[in-house]
Amino acid sequence: RKEVEQDPGPFNVPEGATVAFNCTYSNSASQSFFWYRQDCRKEPKLLMSVYSSGNEDGRFTAQLNRASQYISLLIRDSKLSDSATYLCVGMNTGFQKLVFGTGTRLLVSP
Amino acid sequence: DTGVSQNPRHKITKRGQNVTFRCDPISEHNRLYWYRQTLGQGPEFLTYFQNEAQLEKSRLLSDRFSAERPKGSFSTLEIQRTEQGDSAMYLCASSLEGLIRSEKLFFGSGTQLSVL
Numbered sequence: 001r002k003e004v005e006q007d008p009g010p011f012n013v014p015e016g017a018t019v020a021f022n023c024t025y026s027n028s029a030s031q032s033f034f035w036y037r038q039d040c041r042k043e044p045k046l047l048m049s050v051y052s053s054g055n056e057d058g059r060f061t062a063q064l065n066r067a068s069q070y071i072s073l074l075i076r077d078s079k080l081s082d083s084a085t086y087l088c089v090g091m092n093t094g095f096q097k098l099v100f101g102t103g104t105r106l107l108v109s110p
Numbered sequence: 111d112t113g114v115s116q117n118p119r120h121k122i123t124k125r126g127q128n129v130t131f132r133c134d135p136i137s138e139h140n141r142l143y144w145y146r147q148t149l150g151q152g153p154e155f156l157t158y159f160q161n162e163a164q165l166e167k168s169r170l171l172s173d174r175f176s177a178e179r180p181k182g183s184f185s186t187l188e189i190q191r192t193e194q195g196d197s198a199m200y201l202c203a204s205s206l207e208g209l210i211r212s213e214k215l216f217f218g219s220g221t222q223l224s225v226l
Contacts, residue, residue, distance in 0.1 A: 004152075008150065042219070043201060043217035043218060043219050043220055044153065044201075044215075044217050045217070046214045046215070087152050087153075096158070096165070096166060097143065097155050097158060097166070098155070098215060099155065100145075100152030100153045100154070101152050102150065102151050102152045103150075103151075103152050
């Protein structure tokens, strides 16, 4: 079983829609989580960190549920420019490296 | 350009040949990571350095792979006797201090390897 698992999608949504991604993690000792965004043929870039208390950045909201070991990302009012792959990322114990999920592909259409 | 730089961007080689990739991290970053990414997958950890010391190697890194960071600045990743299964994007990333202090990894644009 992979340490971080995501639905690969693709999620096809119209502009303006709200879309949510979940990912699950198997290592209960993982301390920190993040969402990275990766555009086609580009490098991953940090989108936002994920906290148990929730973290909101404009149209993006991230949430961590430690009891159920899942992480969510909510995108409101989707834009065409949100089309990308969203990578769920955990930090291993010891804070030495990031462990990436397979990514969820989002396609926002006009 | 003060970001992470990787060379070459693309490499096509024949099976059995050796290849070497170079990564220049952001200058003040002392952590340097190598990841590998295949189509439809997320980046997979290969190895990382704290300055010139290689602190961890993934089991994915067979004995055909070797990475160095001799002066604690740039790093090289060499693959000997390449196999078709080595075809992937090789990503380098750097961070300031350890991840406990800096959550953000800065990635380079990657080297796309194709083994024919």
